[in-house]
Amino acid sequence: MIKVGIVGGTGYTGVELLRLLAVHPEAQLTAITSRKEDGLPVADMYPSLRGRVDLAFSAPDKADLTQCDVVFFATPHGVAMAQAPELLAKGVKVIDLAADFRIKDRAVFEKTYKIDHTAPELLEQAVYGLVELNREEIKKANLIANPGCYPTTMQLGFAPLLKAGVIDAGNLIADCKSGVSGAGRKAEIGILFSEASDSFKAYGVSGHRHTPETSAQLQRFTNDKVSLIFTPHLVPMIRGMHSTLYGKLTKDISNEELQKLFEDAYANEPFVDVMPFGSHPETRTTKGSNMLRLAVHRPDNGNTVIVLVVQDNLVKGASGQAVQCMNLMFGLPEDMGLNTIALLP
Ligand SMILES: NC(=O)C1=CN([C@@H]2O[C@H](COP(=O)(O)OP(=O)(O)OC[C@H]3O[C@@H](n4cnc5c(N)ncnc54)[C@H](OP(=O)(O)O)[C@@H]3O)[C@@H](O)[C@H]2O)C=CC1
Numbered sequence: 311m312i313k314v315g316i317v318g319g320t321g322y323t324g325v326e327l328l329r330l331l332a333v334h335p336e337a338q339l340t341a342i343t344s345r346k347e348d349g350l351p352v353a354d355m356y357p358s359l360r361g362r363v364d365l366a367f368s369a370p371d372k373a374d375l376t377q378c379d380v381v382f383f384a385t386p387h388g389v390a391m392a393q394a395p396e397l398l399a400k401g402v403k404v405i406d407l408a409a410d411f412r413i414k415d416r417a418v419f420e421k422t423y424k425i426d427h428t429a430p431e432l433l434e435q436a437v438y439g440l441v442e443l444n445r446e447e448i449k450k451a452n453l454i455a456n457p458g459c460y461p462t463t464m465q466l467g468f469a470p471l472l473k474a475g476v477i478d479a480g481n482l483i484a485d486c487k488s489g490v491s492g493a494g495r496k497a498e499i500g501i502l503f504s505e506a507s508d509s510f511k512a513y514g515v516s517g518h519r520h521t522p523e524t525s526a527q528l529q530r531f532t533n534d535k536v537s538l539i540f541t542p543h544l545v546p547m548i549r550g551m552h553s554t555l556y557g558k559l560t561k562d563i564s565n566e567e568l569q570k571l572f573e574d575a576y577a578n579e580p581f582v583d584v585m586p587f588g589s590h591p592e593t594r595t596t597k598g599s600n601m602l603r604l605a606v607h608r609p610d611n612g613n614t615v616i617v618l619v620v621q622d623n624l625v626k627g628a629s630g631q632a633v634q635c636m637n638l639m640f641g642l643p644e645d646m647g648l649n650t651i652a653l654l655p
């Protein structure tokens with residue numbers, strides 16, 4: 311059994327890790343931290359876990375994380391970088407759901423997150439945990455930088471087009487919508503029920519921290535300079551993400567060939583569903599599951615290709631993706647513990 315620690319077990323991605331790992335056949339939950347809920351049984355806070363998780367939360371400084379085989383950080387940016395060096399030195403694998411190790415360029419990270427990086431020596435060894443685009447590296451990794459939720463949709467949607475060289479890398483547009491759980495479990499005016507439940511708005515339009523992360527990763531797939539415009543929106547739902555991606559075609563290519571690019575790219579992927587050309591994927595078809603669905607469109611057979619991508623931000627966009635990485639890092643079947651079908655309606 312793999313002994314698992316979770317730092318930040320009370321947050322949304324933390325409890326999602328608990329939901330997935332409590333029924334994972336090879337995972338043994340060993341330590342779950344919370345600064346605020348030290349000593350409280352996990353199932354008292356989350357009764358959905360009654361009979362499944364019999365641990366109590368412990369304060370991070372009391373939890374002996376070094377006894378774990380792997381520690382997930384489901385914490386704000388800046389927490390994992392403080393503890394990862396010691397854990398890695400003691401042979402514990404680390405999977406960070408925050409951004410501490412996602413951007414290789416320290417200066418870009420510090421400018422984007424306005425945090426001084428305290429473990430820059432680990433940036434090079436960290437492996438970006440987007441399995442479909444980085445599987446072999448993840449298998450060998452000790453330190454995973456789990457991708458952001460929006461970047462997962464943008465990369466899986468744009469990558470096949472960039473790899474095939476059929477769109478203008480300098481003209482990528484992503485119009486993305488997230489459910490409110492994407493903002494985490496915290497008290498903040500903008501995510502109160504009466505503020506967010508019957509309304510719809512864009513945010514971060516002049517610059518969101520996921521743009522440098524996504525651009526740097528997409529740059530791996532083309533020699534042309536990537537230029538991405540990314541506009542996130544907050545939608546009145548709890549879970550779910552819908553990204554509408556626009557690319558300008560630069561090659562003469564048929565709709566069938568476009569569709570085939572995606573079908574070939576994801577033919578053997580258990581967690582990417584390429585729907586028939588012209589489909590309209592719905593976020594609810596991914597709710598609670600690790601599946602990401604996408605569909606290709608080409609309005610009026612013109613020179614714009616549109617890729618619609620949906621996922622559950624807390625599963626494929628965060629904790630499910632992290633467990634997918636864990637499975638690979640420990641030589642387990644990639645889909646172990648992740649085969650839940652989405653909730654409908
Ligand atoms: N929500 C989402 O859809 C996604 C989130 N992410 C990323 O995952 C990470 C976690 O997100 P989310 O679960 O939404 O966040 P939440 O705000 O819901 O939870 C944060 C957790 O971290 C703990 N925590 C906060 N500060 C510290 C600290 N200094 N040291 C130790 N523990 C701390 C909190 O518990 P306590 O205060 O009791 O210690 C809490 O359990 C973030 O970096 C986020 O950006 C990534 C993809 C998607």
Ligand SMILES: CC(=O)N[C@@H](CCC(=O)OP(=O)(O)O)C(=O)O
Pocket residue numbers: 407408409457458459460488489490491492493494520542544
């Ligand atoms: C709705 C909402 O607020 N979403 C978050 C995205 C959270 C996330 O996945 O990103 P990181 O891990 O990079 O923080 C936001 O836009 O900040």
